Amino acid sequence: MLTFTIRRLLFAIPTLLFIALAIFLLLELAPGDPMANVPLTVPDEVKEQMRRALGLNEPAPIRFLLWIRQFFWIEPLNVFDHLFGTTFAEGELRIISWQNRAPVFIAIAERIPQTLWVVGTAYVVAIAIAIPVGIYSAYKQYSVFDQAGTFVTMVGFSVPPFFSGVLVIVIFAVQLQWFPSIYDTRHVVTDWDSFVIQVRQMFLPVMVLALQITSQLSRFMRASMLDNLNQDYVRTARAKGLRERAVVLVHVLRNSMIPVVTVIALGIPSIFGGAIITEQVFKVNGIGQLLITAIQANDLPMVQTLTFIFAVLIVVFNLIADVLYGILDPRIRYD
Amino acid sequence: MTDARDPSAYSGNDPVVTAASGSLAATEPVLLNTKARSQWWDVWDQFRSHKGALIGAAFFLLIVALVVLGPYLWPLDATKTDVRSRNQGMSLAHPFGTDQLGRDIFARMIEGGRVSLAVGMAAMLLSLVLGTLIGVLAGYFRRLDGLLMRFTDLFLALPLLPLLLVMVLLFREPLTAVFGVEVGIFILIVSAIGITSWMQTARIVRGDVLALKEREFVLAARSIGTPPRRIITRHILPNVMSPIMVSATLGIATAIITESALSFLGLGFPPDFPTWGRLLNDGVPYLQQYPERVFWPGLAISLVVLSINYVGDGLRDALDPRIRGR
Numbered sequence: 233m234l235t236f237t238i239r240r241l242l243f244a245i246p247t248l249l250f251i252a253l254a255i256f257l258l259l260e261l262a263p264g265d266p267m268a269n270v271p272l273t274v275p276d277e278v279k280e281q282m283r284r285a286l287g288l289n290e291p292a293p294i295r296f297l298l299w300i301r302q303f304f305w306i307e308p309l310n311v312f313d314h315l316f317g318t319t320f321a322e323g324e325l326r327i328i329s330w331q332n333r334a335p336v337f338i339a340i341a342e343r344i345p346q347t348l349w350v351v352g353t354a355y356v357v358a359i360a361i362a363i364p365v366g367i368y369s370a371y372k373q374y375s376v377f378d379q380a381g382t383f384v385t386m387v388g389f390s391v392p393p394f395f396s397g398v399l400v401i402v403i404f405a406v407q408l409q410w411f412p413s414i415y416d417t418r419h420v421v422t423d424w425d426s427f428v429i430q431v432r433q434m435f436l437p438v439m440v441l442a443l444q445i446t447s448q449l450s451r452f453m454r455a456s457m458l459d460n461l462n463q464d465y466v467r468t469a470r471a472k473g474l475r476e477r478a479v480v481l482v483h484v485l486r487n488s489m490i491p492v493v494t495v496i497a498l499g500i501p502s503i504f505g506g507a508i509i510t511e512q513v514f515k516v517n518g519i520g521q522l523l524i525t526a527i528q529a530n531d532l533p534m535v536q537t538l539t540f541i542f543a544v545l546i547v548v549f550n551l552i553a554d555v556l557y558g559i560l561d562p563r564i565r566y567d
Numbered sequence: 568m569t570d571a572r573d574p575s576a577y578s579g580n581d582p583v584v585t586a587a588s589g590s591l592a593a594t595e596p597v598l599l600n601t602k603a604r605s606q607w608w609d610v611w612d613q614f615r616s617h618k619g620a621l622i623g624a625a626f627f628l629l630i631v632a633l634v635v636l637g638p639y640l641w642p643l644d645a646t647k648t649d650v651r652s653r654n655q656g657m658s659l660a661h662p663f664g665t666d667q668l669g670r671d672i673f674a675r676m677i678e679g680g681r682v683s684l685a686v687g688m689a690a691m692l693l694s695l696v697l698g699t700l701i702g703v704l705a706g707y708f709r710r711l712d713g714l715l716m717r718f719t720d721l722f723l724a725l726p727l728l729p730l731l732l733v734m735v736l737l738f739r740e741p742l743t744a745v746f747g748v749e750v751g752i753f754i755l756i757v758s759a760i761g762i763t764s765w766m767q768t769a770r771i772v773r774g775d776v777l778a779l780k781e782r783e784f785v786l787a788a789r790s791i792g793t794p795p796r797r798i799i800t801r802h803i804l805p806n807v808m809s810p811i812m813v814s815a816t817l818g819i820a821t822a823i824i825t826e827s828a829l830s831f832l833g834l835g836f837p838p839d840f841p842t843w844g845r846l847l848n849d850g851v852p853y854l855q856q857y858p859e860r861v862f863w864p865g866l867a868i869s870l871v872v873l874s875i876n877y878v879g880d881g882l883r884d885a886l887d888p889r890i891r892g893r
Contacts, residue, residue: 250721258730261737386880390873392824394831394844395865398851402858501726508728509828524832527732535733542726550724 237555244547249300251543256296259532302327303537307337331531339534340519340541346417347518350434351507354441359496362446366453366492370461371480381450388447397440397513404436411435415516437514441507445499452495456488463487490560497553501545613885620881623874630871634684637677644674646839663863667853672846676863679841683868686756686826686842691818693761698768699811703799705769706776716773719766727763731825734759735834752836756829760822768814775807809886816879820872827868843868 290298307327309320326335369378391399405413412433421427460466461484469479508520515521519538526534614620648668658664663672705715735755743751779785780803788798827844829835836842838849843864850860 247721247724251724254721254725255730255733258733258737386873386876387869390820390876391865391869392827392872394828394847395861395869398847398854398861398865402854402861406855406858509831512832523729524732527736527834530736535729539726539729539733542729543724546724546726 233555233558236558237551240551240554244551248544248547251547252300252303252540253296255536255539255543256292256299259536260292299327299533299536303540310335310337327533327537329526329531329534331526331529331534336534336537339522340538343517343519343522346415346516347507347511347520350415350437350511350516350518351441353434354438355445355500357438358442358445358449361442362449363453363492365446366450367457367480367485367488369450370454370457373458378454381454385447385451388443391443393440393444393509394513396443397437397510400436400440401513413514415514417517437510437516440513441510448499449492449495453488453492456491457484460484460488490557493560494553494557497549497556501542501549610885614881617881617884619877620885623877623881626874627871627878630680630867630874631684634677634680637680638674641674641677643671646670664857664859666849666860672860672863675841675846676843676867679843679846679864680867682753682836682840682842683823683826683844684871686753686760687819687823689753689757690760690764690822690826691815693757694765694818694822695768695811695815697761698765698814699772699804699807701765702769702772703776703803703807706773707780707795707799707803712773715769719769722763723766725763728825728828731759731763731829732832732834735829748837749840752840756826756835760825764818764821764825768811768818771810771814772807775810776803779803779806809882813879813883813886816875816882820875820879823868823872823875 302325306325310326312318313320327337328334329336329339332339365381369375369381372378401413404410410432413436415433415437419426419430419433421430461480466479466484469483470476474483507518508523510516511518511520512524519541523535523538525531526538648670663676665671666675701715701719705712705719738755738759739752742755745751746754785798785802788802793801823843826835826842827847830842830844831848833848836845838845846864847861847868850857850864853860
């Protein structure tokens with residue numbers, strides 16, 4: 233198991249480097265020029281200096297290596313400095329956004345809490361709903377509950393978040409006025425009342441995201457339970473007189489959770505991607521919205537770094553899912 | 568596609584084989600009867616028993632027919648503005664009302680549906696061709712397997728929606744310069760969606776090809792000297808049709824959603840060019856006064872995707888011989 237983990241970790245490095253190269257080359261083809269918005273009255277020498285300050289004069293391979301070094305070495309050093317008050321990264325050039333001329337990672341650090349709050353809550357809510365629903369609809373296969381559950385998951389699959397989001401805004405925010413339609417990021421939770429306001433403004437985006445995640449997870453949970461319910465060990469457990477509750481909720485559930493846990497791990501990075509649209513609908517200024525505005529403003533360092541962060545998340549969670557599978561299921565031997 | 572001579576039809580407890588071997592001379596007519604039934608009739612029988620799939624297929628065909636024939640049946644033009652009758656509600660003249668420029672929303676829905684469905688199908692075809700090609704090559708030729716599958720894994724590790732957005736942003740202008748606005752963006756969106764969605768198909772096809780390659784009929788074909796190209800087109804491809812068809816249906820659904828998502832984020836088709844995602848996006852500013860403007864395109868996208876998903880579900884059951892006849 234350990235050798236497998238190490239081998240996967242080692243393989244992750246060339247994968248990440250290749251993805252970084254792919255993203256870099258894709259953006260290299262971009263027609264946009266960061267100096268396009270500089271007024272014509274600025275003299276050429278000044279423009280040249282600005283260009284040099286942005287690191288645009290270097291050839292592409294050098295810029296790629298520089299970016300990789302900044303991403304993997306200087307930015308972590310900055311985090312370290314920030315945490316322990318040291319000055320290792322003093323004087324090193326960080327990845328600078330073209331939009332606001334500030335380090336990219338500061339903008340990301342500002343945005344991450346909103347995304348984590350909304351997306352994380354949605355994920356937890358979805359898991360809490362999907363697992364019981366999956367268990368029950370597998371246990372009562374083809375019952376009314378199961379049929380209804382299948383229909384709801386199909387709807388959850390099919391209704392895109394930009395429609396379900398707008399729909400719940402119309403129903404709950406405009407017509408019924410139960411919840412605000414726009415997420416207020418500046419809201420600070422200090423006491424019970426402000427906490428209630430926070431919950432209310434999170435409710436709609438969380439609901440929209442959770443519907444999507446629930447439909448995927450509960451289908452998975454149901455299929456996995458169905459696979460296990462007909463196994464011999466279930467008959468054995470019943471034959472030796474265990475109560476039905478113990479058979480289903482202990483024996484079957486534990487075995488069915490193995491693939492579901494890995495699916496949950498695999499889904500975490502893709503949720504960040506899916507949240508782009510939900511954040512846009514509810515005006516949550518998380519990282520998804522940061523990416524959209526950066527794309528619209530032609531802010532290449534920001535786009536590059538954010539896309540690469542998404543890629544790192546995917547690779548890392550793939551790794552976690554593989555290792556988890558090996559730990560949870562002793563039948564699986566990788567080496 | 569494949570017929571009764573296809574080797575896979577003779578496997579296991581197939582009714583054709585039992586009827587044929589049971590009494591060859593005595594019941595000649597029965598034999599002919601069963602022989603005329605290809606395996607696709609069994610598939611159709613199974614598919615028919617799945618109610619959701621049948622309704623889904625009927626609904627999808629209805630929408631396709633409406634969208635294809637619509638402009639010939641509906642007299643109003645999708646781009647004609649009529650400022651005096653703008654922001655109207657539902658009426659006989661305008662079943663879905665009119666927008667802020669007085670354009671008929673029903674006509675725009677038909678026009679948008681044409682683009683959305685065309686994008687969905689074209690992107691699905693592209694991703695199927697790519698996925699099948701890579702899957703068959705990786706499954707059949709062992710030397711290519713490692714390389715192609717690593718390549719697939721790399722693509723699976725890419726953050727797709729951000730990359731799609733970046734691709735659309737970067738290549739929009741060069742392509743519109745070459746092909747014109749509408750064709751250029753159509754090509755761009757179709758290829759962007761196709762290039763980022765072939766991986767699942769490739770993996771499934773590769774798995775099936777790996778298993779098929781070891782079967783006796785492929786061995787037989789190889790032993791009489793059939794070249795690999797022929798084996799693939801004659802024996803392998805017809806037998807991987809069923810997973811390909813299932814991923815085709817799911818491919819249309821995801822392509823339609825992706826296209827609408829791009830249009831919704833403002834990175835799809837230009838504003839005066841209706842697609843369902845674009846219409847939804849155009850309706851959002853008028854959400855408070857005219858919620859139905861968001862409702863119709865959203866409902867169209869959701870219902871079409873829902874019906875396609877049901878068709879895919881039914882197809883998966885129908886094409887799986889273990890479930891068939893249950």
